[in-house]
Amino acid sequence: MTSLPTDADLRALHEKYAPSQAAFELVHTHCEIVRDIALQLLSVNGDRHALDPELVRVGALVHDIGVYRLFDADGRRLDKERYLRHGVLGHEILREEGFPERLCRFCSCHTGVGITREDIGRQGLDLPVADYLAETGEERLVMYADKFHTKSTPPSFVSADAYSAHIGRFGAEKAAAFEALRARFGEPGLDGIRDRYGPGHGRATA
Numbered sequence: 014m015t016s017l018p019t020d021a022d023l024r025a026l027h028e029k030y031a032p033s034q035a036a037f038e039l040v041h042t043h044c045e046i047v048r049d050i051a052l053q054l055l056s057v058n059g060d061r062h063a064l065d066p067e068l069v070r071v072g073a074l075v076h077d078i079g080v081y082r083l084f085d086a087d088g089r090r091l092d093k094e095r096y097l098r099h100g101v102l103g104h105e106i107l108r109e110e111g112f113p114e115r116l117c118r119f120c121s122c123h124t125g126v127g128i129t130r131e132d133i134g135r136q137g138l139d140l141p142v143a144d145y146l147a148e149t150g151e152e153r154l155v156m157y158a159d160k161f162h163t164k165s166t167p168p169s170f171v172s173a174d175a176y177s178a179h180i181g182r183f184g185a186e187k188a189a190a191f192e193a194l195r196a197r198f199g200e201p202g203l204d205g206i207r208d209r210y211g212p213g214h215g216r217a218t219a
């Protein structure tokens with residue numbers, strides 16, 4: 014693949030792997046919201062970050078594609094116990110589809126604020142032992158933007174302070190990693206994005 018896929022290409026990819034319309038709407042809409050948050054942050058601080066907005070767009074739209082592999086056969090129930098694996102599952106899907114490593118990595122390296130091999134050992138996580146850390150600026154921005162929206166029931170937006178409190182439970186270094194991202198990229202304005210996606214994607218619980 015030489016040029017980056019379009020939004021329509023990536024929508025078709027979601028449709029290919031989604032086991033149900035509900036799963037598609039949950040995951041694809043979340044990915045669109047993460048794209049919008051990331052691009053908004055980039056437009057506010059674009060010069061300072063000097064990142065490639067096209068790469069950010071694609072990374073955001075693919076980052077959760079692996080979630081589809083965690084639904085049951087009729088696409089209704091998500092296997093929350095194995096949810097942590099969605100990143101490596103997405104990496105596998107994109108590799109099978111012929112995507113380059115730099116795009117596959119958006120899937121495997123966006124979870125939390127990064128997962129290290131030490132985390133896997135210490136917490137007994139159900140993942141192949143490796144470091145899953147955002148390395149490029151684009152990977153970091155997608156990982157960060159993802160923290161502001163959650164595919165809960167109903168899906169909801171998350172404030173920086175709420176995420177900070179959540180991640181702090183996993184240790185001081187995780188909280189510090191989030192604060193470093195917050196200092197680098199700033200906080201997104203979520204109201205316009207919430208209005209764009211409407212009920213079911215955060216209005217009720219924000």
Ligand SMILES: [Fe+2]
Pocket residue numbers: 043047076077159
């Ligand atoms: Fe996500």
